Amino acid sequence: xxxxIAIITGGSRGLGRDMALNLAKDGVxxxxxxxxxxxxxxxxxxxxxxxxxxxxxxxxxATKPLSGKEFxxxxxxxxxxxxxxxxxxxxxxxxxxxxxxxxxxxxxxxxDEMMNIHLKSIFxxxxxxxxxxxxxxxxxxxxxxxxxxxxxxxxxxAMMKGGIxxxxxxxxxxxxxxxxxxxxxxxxxxxxxxxGGVNRDxxxxxxxxxxxTALGKVGEPEDIGGVVAFLCSDKASWVNAQRLExxxxxxx
Numbered sequence: 001x002x003x004x005i006a007i008i009t010g011g012s013r014g015l016g017r018d019m020a021l022n023l024a025k026d027g028v029x030x031x032x033x034x035x036x037x038x039x040x041x042x043x044x045x046x047x048x049x050x051x052x053x054x055x056x057x058x059x060x061x062a063t064k065p066l067s068g069k070e071f072x073x074x075x076x077x078x079x080x081x082x083x084x085x086x087x088x089x090x091x092x093x094x095x096x097x098x099x100x101x102x103x104x105x106x107x108x109x110x111x112d113e114m115m116n117i118h119l120k121s122i123f124x125x126x127x128x129x130x131x132x133x134x135x136x137x138x139x140x141x142x143x144x145x146x147x148x149x150x151x152x153x154x155x156x157x158a159m160m161k162g163g164i165x166x167x168x169x170x171x172x173x174x175x176x177x178x179x180x181x182x183x184x185x186x187x188x189x190x191x192x193x194x195x196g197g198v199n200r201d202x203x204x205x206x207x208x209x210x211x212x213t214a215l216g217k218v219g220e221p222e223d224i225g226g227v228v229a230f231l232c233s234d235k236a237s238w239v240n241a242q243r244l245e246x247x248x249x250x251x252x
Contacts, residue, residue: 003027003028003029003053003054004026004027004028004029004089004090004232005028005029005031005079005083005087005088005089005090006020006023006028006029006030006031006088006089006090006091006092006232007031007032007033007075007088007090007091007092007129008020008023008030008031008032008033008092008094009032009033009060009062009092009093009094009095009125010032010033010034010035010062010094010095010096011030011032011033011034011041011044011057011094012032012033012034012035012037012040012041012043012044012057013037013040013192013193014190014192014193014194014221015094015142015187015190015192015194015221015224015225016032016092016094016095017044017221018221018222018224018225019092019094019224019225019228019229020032020044020048020055020225021044021047021048021051021225022225022226022228022229023090023225023228023229023232024047024048024051024053024055025051025229026229026232026233027052027053028053028089028090028232029053029054029055030048030053030054030055030056031055031056031057031058031075031078031079031088032044032055032057033057033058033059033060033071033095034057034058034059034060035059035060035061035062035095036059038057038059041057042057044057045057054082056078058071058074058075058078059071060095062095062096062116062117062121063113063116063117063121064116064121065116065120065121065123065124066124067121068121068124068125068127068128068129069124069128071125072125072128072129072132075088076132079132086132087132087133087134088129088132088133088134088137089133089134089136089137089138089232090137090138090139090140090232091126091129091133091137091138091139091140092139092140092142092228093122093125093126093139093140093141093142093164094142095117095121096117096118096142096194097117097194097195098157098194098195098196099113099114099154099156099157100153100154100195101153101156102152102153102155103155106155106156110156111156114156114157114159114160115160117160118157118160118161118163118164119160119163119164119167122141122164122167123167126139126171130175133178133180135178135179135180136178136179136180136237137178137180137181138180138181138182138183138231138232138236139168139171139175139180139181139182139183140182140183140184140185140228140231140232141164141165141167141168141182141183141184141185142164142184142185142186142187143161143162143164143165143184143185143186143243144157144158144161144186144187145186145187145188145189145245145247145250145251146158146161147161147162147165147186148186148245148251149250149251161186164184165184165186165243168182168183168184168241168243169182169241172240172241173241176240181231181236181237181239181240181241182240182241183231183236183239183240183241183242183243183244184242184243184244185224185227185228185231185244185246186243186244186245186246186247187219187223187224187245187246187247188209188213188219188245188246188247188248188250189209189213189218189219189247189250190218190219190220190221190223190224191206191218191219191220191221192221199218200218206218209250212250212251213247213248213249213250214248214249214250214252215248215249216248217248219246219247219248223246223248224246227244227246231244
């Protein structure tokens with residue numbers, strides 16, 4: 001059986017890093033993107049190689065929706081050189097940034113940046129990646145608990161994540177003849193550097209999150225990566241067009 005290959009956007013830190021490590025533990029060859037920090041990317045590559053599998057990283061700027069083609073050109077050339085073909089199995093659209101801004105204060109520039117990063121880039125990167133996906137592949141898009149529950153200041157970010165959830169269902173519908181599944185993982189509040197690291201560093205916010213979460217704590221990156229690895233495994237072959245919230249039971 002040939003080694004499976006995953007492409008993960010935003011794999012150099014936070015949730016993406018944990019997804020990459022969990023898939024690597026399953027023997028998956030990892031290709032991931034980073035935005036600017038090549039040092040962090042190289043650290044992740046070293047961690048993955050320590051696990052006994054292959055990894056490489058390429059720069060990708062999700063604020064520029066059409067740069068997905070440049071990224072996939074690099075990935076395809078790498079795969080052709082190392083594997084003898086350009087095909088891969090798993091696409092995890094994870095790259096993203098946060099925005100905390102009330103509706104009355106949000107500028108068009110902020111709105112457009114969130115749309116480019118969280119909606120338009122994912123659509124067009126997926127579009128250019130699809131011809132290279134093997135039959136029976138998996139697409140996993142990362143949404144947010146904020147697409148289900150609402151907190152002031154998160155409207156624009158959550159709107160884009162809601163759009164991604166709709167997009168995922170359409171992917172599942174249109175790609176069924178290729179036996180490619182498409183699912184959403186929607187994390188709750190996770191202690192990373194996302195959004196300035198408030199879920200990791202702000203004790204007042206952490207206390208509030210713990211109070212409204214059934215399991216009584218803030219999530220950690222390692223709470224997410226294993227779920228993504230599961231959706232890429234044979235055990236999840238019949239899971240399709242679903243939204244899996246991984247929030248410890250926030251606001252249930």
